[in-house]
Amino acid sequence: MDRPPGLSVRVKLTLSYAGFLMLAGALLMAAVWVFLLRYVPDRALLTNAEDIPTGVFPVRSELLRIFAPRAAAVMALLLVFGLVGGWFLAGRMLAPLTRITHATRLATNGSLSHRIRLPGRKDEFRELADAFDTMLVQLEAHVAEQQRFAANASHELRTPLAVSKTLLDVARTDPNHDTGEVIDRLHAINTRAIDLTEALLLLSRANQRSFTREHVDLSLLAEEATETLLPLAEKHDVTIETSGDIAPTIGSQALLLQLTMNLVQNAIVHNLPEQGTVWVNTSVRPKTAVLTVENTGENISPRLVSTLTEPFQRSTERIHTDHAGVGLGLAIVKTITQAHDGTLTLTPRSAGGIRIAVELPATAPHTDR
Structure with missing residues (x-):
């Protein structure tokens, strides 16, 4: 100005x-x-x-x-x-x-790596300088994360488009090629691209916090998610066990349902090849409502666990199915959790698999009048 x-x-x-x-x-x-x-x-x-x-x-x-x-x-x-x-x-x-x-x-001017590092004892100027340094650290990390996200998103979107172009080129140059096979593959690729685009839009919506807050019971969302994903669990020979109490919180019911669906689906897909188990539990602590999803599976190192919430990161490459996801499942969970002022904790299980806990601000049980 x-x-x-x-x-x-x-x-x-x-x-x-x-x-x-x-x-x-x-x-x-x-x-x-x-x-x-x-x-x-x-x-x-x-x-x-x-x-x-x-x-x-x-x-x-x-x-x-x-x-x-x-x-x-x-x-x-x-x-x-x-x-x-x-x-x-x-x-x-x-x-x-x-x-x-x-x-x-x-x-x-774009130089986010510079730090003030003002020496001396604590006073008003040094508090301001330390706060500014902290802001620069967070801003630099956020910009780096956004750059990685943009690069990964571009790569993920470019791959189905490139494959679609190749299939169309082959079908155009080879009249004897099986048209039905090309259509099926194009349909699968197009579905994956749509899923990826919708996931990106959901991430953007959660980041902007442009949603209406209402009373939500995490236990009801857990029941709905497990019932919806029961056919997928049966297909993967996975047993889902649900338990817990009423866990009231305030937020977007649609986004929190998406969070629960992502956690349960991730636990089903990344599980043992046979006779796997998923445990879904809800509980209430003094100030938080907790949703916990735990599953059996391969041993995961703590170092790998720390990267699973980054966009387009996957724990293993052993699963290649229509439900393997686009690599944004836990990234969406993390974003929705942060948008609801909650915390997300990922802990590898000693017997294999992972335990994921979402803690959200608890509220008094809501009753309709």
Whole structure:
């Protein structure tokens, strides 16, 4: 925003220091003068009347003649001292602000790796500098994550488009090619691209927090998700066990249902080849409502677990089915959880598989009236 030029903060502080010093000096001079007037009479009789014919001496007038020029000299000295000292002190006080301004300009130009790292003990400027450094760290990480996400999304979207183009080119150059096979493969590829696009839109919606909040019971969402995904579980020879209590929270029922569906589907697909198990549990803690999804499966290292919530990350490559997902399942879970001010915890099970817990702010049970 364009602003008209004005005095710098350093000049304003310098003038303030000098003005305050001048005011203090003037008050001191006034106090001295008042003090002297209390003990000096207006005119005093002389003991030796021969010195002055009138026999009296004007004491106050003589004192004023001597005091006034010296007081003026002191005030001038105070003015010079206030301006010079104020300019120096203002510069020292504003030095941290100059460093913060420099870092802000670097960040504005795209340099997010720069840090202020203001030395010294804690004060207002150092709190501001530390807060700004923390913001830069988070902003740099967010930008890097968005760049990785954009690159991965572009790659994931480009792959089905490239395969579709290849199939169409083959069908056009080879009239004897099986048209039905080409249509089936194009349908599968197109379905995957649509799923990916819808997942990206869901991520964007959750990130923007553009949803209506209402009372939601996580236990009902868990029941709905398990019933919907029961055919998929039977297909993969996986048993789903549900348990728990009413777990009320506030949020988007559609988004929280999507979160629950993603967790249960992920637990079914990434499970043992035969006789796998998924445990879905809801519970209430003093301040949070908890949804826990746990499954059997292969052993997963803690290092790999820490990356599973990143977009387009998959725990294994052993599953290649129509329900393998687009690599955004847990990323969507993480985004929805954060949009509801919750926490997401992933813990590998010692016997294999993973335990995922979603904690959301708890509310009192809601009853319709």
